[in-house]
Amino acid sequence: MDVVLWGVIPYLVLATFVGGLIWRYRYDQFGWTTRSSQLYESALLRIASPLFHFGILVVVIGHVIGLLVPEAWTDAIGVSESEYHAMALSLGTIAGLATLVGVVMLIYRRRKTGPVFMATTKNDKTMYVVLVAAIVAGLVTTVVSVFDTNVTDYRHTVSPWFRSLFVLQPDVDAMAAASTSFHVHTLVGLALFAIWPFTRLVHAFTAPVHYLFRPYIVYRSRDDVSATRAPRPGWEPVGTPDRDR
Amino acid sequence: MKVMAQVAMVMNLDKCIGCHTCSVTCKQAWTNRSGVEYVWFNNVETRPGQGYPRRYEDQERWRGGWVRNRRGRLSLRTGGRARRLFTIFASPVQPELSDYYEPWTYDYENLTRAPLGDDFPVARPKSLITGKDMAITWSANWDDNLGGGPESVLQDPMVEKVRRESEDKIRFDLERTFMFYLPRICEHCLNPSCMASCPSGAIYKRSEDGIVLVDQDRCRGWRQCITGCPYKKMYFNHKSGKAEKCTFCYPRVEVGIPTVCAETCVGRLRYIGVFLYDADRVTEAASVEDEQQLYQAQLDLMLDADDPQVRAQARADGIPEDWIEGASRSPVYALAKRYKVALPLHPEYRTMPMVWYVPPLSPIVDLLADQGHDAEDERTLFGAIEALRIPVEYLAELFTAGDTDVITGVLRKLAAMRSYMRGINLGKVPDGTIPASVDMSEEDMYEMYRLMAIAKYDERYVIPTAHAEQAHDLEELGCSLDFEEGPGMYESGAVGEASGRPVPMAVENFHALRQRQGTDTVAAPDPSSSGQVNLLNWDGRGAPQGMFPPPATDREDVP
Numbered sequence: 001m002d003v004v005l006w007g008v009i010p011y012l013v014l015a016t017f018v019g020g021l022i023w024r025y026r027y028d029q030f031g032w033t034t035r036s037s038q039l040y041e042s043a044l045l046r047i048a049s050p051l052f053h054f055g056i057l058v059v060v061i062g063h064v065i066g067l068l069v070p071e072a073w074t075d076a077i078g079v080s081e082s083e084y085h086a087m088a089l090s091l092g093t094i095a096g097l098a099t100l101v102g103v104v105m106l107i108y109r110r111r112k113t114g115p116v117f118m119a120t121t122k123n124d125k126t127m128y129v130v131l132v133a134a135i136v137a138g139l140v141t142t143v144v145s146v147f148d149t150n151v152t153d154y155r156h157t158v159s160p161w162f163r164s165l166f167v168l169q170p171d172v173d174a175m176a177a178a179s180t181s182f183h184v185h186t187l188v189g190l191a192l193f194a195i196w197p198f199t200r201l202v203h204a205f206t207a208p209v210h211y212l213f214r215p216y217i218v219y220r221s222r223d224d225v226s227a228t229r230a231p232r233p234g235w236e237p238v239g240t241p242d243r244d245r
Numbered sequence: 246m247k248v249m250a251q252v253a254m255v256m257n258l259d260k261c262i263g264c265h266t267c268s269v270t271c272k273q274a275w276t277n278r279s280g281v282e283y284v285w286f287n288n289v290e291t292r293p294g295q296g297y298p299r300r301y302e303d304q305e306r307w308r309g310g311w312v313r314n315r316r317g318r319l320s321l322r323t324g325g326r327a328r329r330l331f332t333i334f335a336s337p338v339q340p341e342l343s344d345y346y347e348p349w350t351y352d353y354e355n356l357t358r359a360p361l362g363d364d365f366p367v368a369r370p371k372s373l374i375t376g377k378d379m380a381i382t383w384s385a386n387w388d389d390n391l392g393g394g395p396e397s398v399l400q401d402p403m404v405e406k407v408r409r410e411s412e413d414k415i416r417f418d419l420e421r422t423f424m425f426y427l428p429r430i431c432e433h434c435l436n437p438s439c440m441a442s443c444p445s446g447a448i449y450k451r452s453e454d455g456i457v458l459v460d461q462d463r464c465r466g467w468r469q470c471i472t473g474c475p476y477k478k479m480y481f482n483h484k485s486g487k488a489e490k491c492t493f494c495y496p497r498v499e500v501g502i503p504t505v506c507a508e509t510c511v512g513r514l515r516y517i518g519v520f521l522y523d524a525d526r527v528t529e530a531a532s533v534e535d536e537q538q539l540y541q542a543q544l545d546l547m548l549d550a551d552d553p554q555v556r557a558q559a560r561a562d563g564i565p566e567d568w569i570e571g572a573s574r575s576p577v578y579a580l581a582k583r584y585k586v587a588l589p590l591h592p593e594y595r596t597m598p599m600v601w602y603v604p605p606l607s608p609i610v611d612l613l614a615d616q617g618h619d620a621e622d623e624r625t626l627f628g629a630i631e632a633l634r635i636p637v638e639y640l641a642e643l644f645t646a647g648d649t650d651v652i653t654g655v656l657r658k659l660a661a662m663r664s665y666m667r668g669i670n671l672g673k674v675p676d677g678t679i680p681a682s683v684d685m686s687e688e689d690m691y692e693m694y695r696l697m698a699i700a701k702y703d704e705r706y707v708i709p710t711a712h713a714e715q716a717h718d719l720e721e722l723g724c725s726l727d728f729e730e731g732p733g734m735y736e737s738g739a740v741g742e743a744s745g746r747p748v749p750m751a752v753e754n755f756h757a758l759r760q761r762q763g764t765d766t767v768a769a770p771d772p773s774s775s776g777q778v779n780l781l782n783w784d785g786r787g788a789p790q791g792m793f794p795p796p797a798t799d800r801e802d803v804p
Contacts, residue, residue: 029462029463030461030462030485030487032465032804033464033465033466033486033487034465034486034487034802035465035466035486036466036467036468036481037483038335038336038341038468038481039342039481039483040338040340040341040342040343040374040483041341042335042341045335046335046718047335047338049334049335050334050335052334053334054334067457103617114374114375114377115342115374115375118375118376119483119484119627163335174267203466205463206445206465208330208333208444208445208446208465208467209330210328210446211326211329211330211443211445211446212330214446216440216441217436217437217440217441217450217527218440218446218449218450219449219450219451219452220449220450220451220452221451221452221453222451222452222453222454222711
């Protein structure tokens with residue numbers, strides 16, 4: 001059972017996630033959008049959306065540090081165990097709560113604003129269930145680990161397992177030893193990554209960082225079809241002098 | 246110097262009768278789809294008036310366009326790049342649907358299907374957004390013909406500005422009010438702020454003809470362009486989640502025919518032609534310190550295609566020979582630069598707009614005629630232009646960043662032309678002093694009159710075609726027609742209603758044209774295209790089948 005949960009499913013999810021993203025990027029550029037509903041309602045969105053997005057950005061950074069940085073490294077730079085956990089817990093709780101409040105406000109807005117609700121697809125509803133479940137499970141994990149002294153330290157269980165996945169030597173025993181709250185949060189998280197490429201969440205992967213570096217004015221030639229896609233088989237252009245000029 | 250070509254438009258506002266034909270045909274051709282019900286790529290506003298969307302010219306509120314910062318460089322009014330990315334999760338100053346209007350239809354079916362009863366059945370307005378009953382309180386054209394009266398007119402940001410700046414408090418009582426119509430499309434600017442705002446880099450200017458388009462595949466729906474455009478001519482398709490805009494009917498322009506709005510214009514007030522301009526100096530021109538010098542700076546960018554040096558440089562920069570010839574015969578160049586009667590709309594936004602307007606003399610002529618004066622006499626007209634400050638100041642706020650001298654100069658030219666030509670029409674000896682009084686020769690004045698009054702189709706629209714050698718490239722880069730309910734969409738994709746690959750418009754046009762070659766009717770609708778009429782292939786003769794609903798006798802549902 002543990003082998004299936006922590007040795008097989010993660011790889012299936014990873015394959016779905018990466019394969020799905022590549023497939024969607026290649027075949028559904030047109031559907032790749034934030035699907036903003038700000039046109040319908042702006043007052044609530046203006047508070048809730050930044051709250052949620054900035055919150056989740058901090059949460060993501062926290063996860064990256066917690067999962068990828070081994071304890072030996074933080075020890076090496078002189079950060080003690082208690083300092084590390086105090087900071088992780090306080091920052092994590094604040095960011096997690098901001099995310100939760102944000103997403104609850106967004107869902108309230110989505111349900112109560114007529115046009116926004118009408119623009120909500122089944123796909124969106126499924127995604128919201130999984131997303132909220134992942135956030136709540138994560139917050140519960142944090143809270144439980146504060147009050148329950150029996151809870152295992154994720155830096156000795158979840159993190160080694162997570163890192164071991166990427167060297168194709170999944171440390172199933174480490175993960176199996178983690179507390180139930182971590183198991184639940186991890187499984188919900190895996191579910192979120194599995195559906196990610198097929199929902200509106202894909203917009204996170206085209207975060208416009210290159211805006212900081214590109215020129216303001218963009219010229220593009222009518223010839224420049226290759227900018228968006230490769231020519232279809234059998235339609236490669238002929239090298240006419242006019243093209244080459 | 247780097248010479249580039251720009252397809253541009255001039256509209257002669259004196260001829261606009263406010264019939265909205267351009268808006269309706271444009272809507273039929275481009276925005277009769279779900280998701281863009283509220284969108285008018287072309288709209289006609291009554292000025293003074295609030296415009297569409299409401300008070301869009303109030304940049305203190307909407308924060309569109311460029312500003313010149315203390316170091317003399319241009320920056321977007323909403324701030325630098327980092328600041329824009331910081332506010333990406335909720336665009337702080339994006340207009341809501343209520344600032345445009347909530348689109349609606351009527352429940353016409355109720356008129357024929359209502360059961361027998363004591364009450365007369367009515368067609369109730371139904372929201373196209375929620376499908377529910379709604380009260381209509383605003384539209385794209387609510388204050389048409391000064392509807393709404395002084396209260397509405399006083400909401401015009403330009404009226405507010407004129408009132409603020411004038412010493413004597415102007416009372417906008419209706420008897421003394423003037424009005425004219427302002428048709429607006431995307432300005433296809435040389436220095437577009439929508440493009441600069443786009444985080445994805447999806448908006449681009451075509452290097453061949455300067456048309457500004459949105460790559461529908463690259464747009465991610467960040468909505469920054471809607472704020473960035475000071476003319477609010479960027480729209481958000483709430484179904485597809487992508488930005489859309491006026492395309493300058495590029496599939497038509499590529500084959501040398503004018504845009505739908507120009508083609509169907511009843512007053513024949515639109516002119517389309519080519520400018521050659523110096524692309525290297527655009528930023529410099531847009532950064533001029535004095536706002537009132539921006540018009541002149543923009544004019545200086547436009548190059549004379551008859552100048553041998555310009556021609557040589559244009560050839561060196563790869564402009565095809567027929568485009569250079571087209572620029573030399575260009576009606577827009579003649580009106581904007583040779584006669585200097587066409588002005589850009591709101592040059593103070595620093596975007597270098599490429600749709601130019603001949604300001605209307607008619608408010609002044611109408612006022613004079615109403616008071617019993619001879620509105621064709623140049624002395625009366627000249628005097629009136631000087632005396633009637635309100636229309637002049639208002640026009641100056643629209644077209645010259647408040648410089649009334651330029652407006653007065655243009656209106657004097659129009660007045661002189663009117664008076665000079667009346668003399669000729671009455672069989673008098675042409676009075677050479679009239680053109681001389683506005684620094685024009687008699688020949689120039691006559692040529693200007695010809696272009697403005699009687700120019701035929703091929704003189705009003707001088708549009709060099711896209712090159713045949715490039716024909717295989719006409720399959721467009723990204724087309725705002727191609728999605729759900731759009732004529733270009735075959736079917737929904739795998740990931741929801743707005744996904745999947747669009748069908749290039751070239752394919753749709755190919756089928757429409759082939760069908761037309763084989764039938765007697767004009768532009769008969771393709772039975773598979775849910776009865777939509779493709780106006781792109783309509784040559785203007787006859788009424789294509791399907792454009793109007795069938796007469797009642799042909800319908801089965803009417804007893």
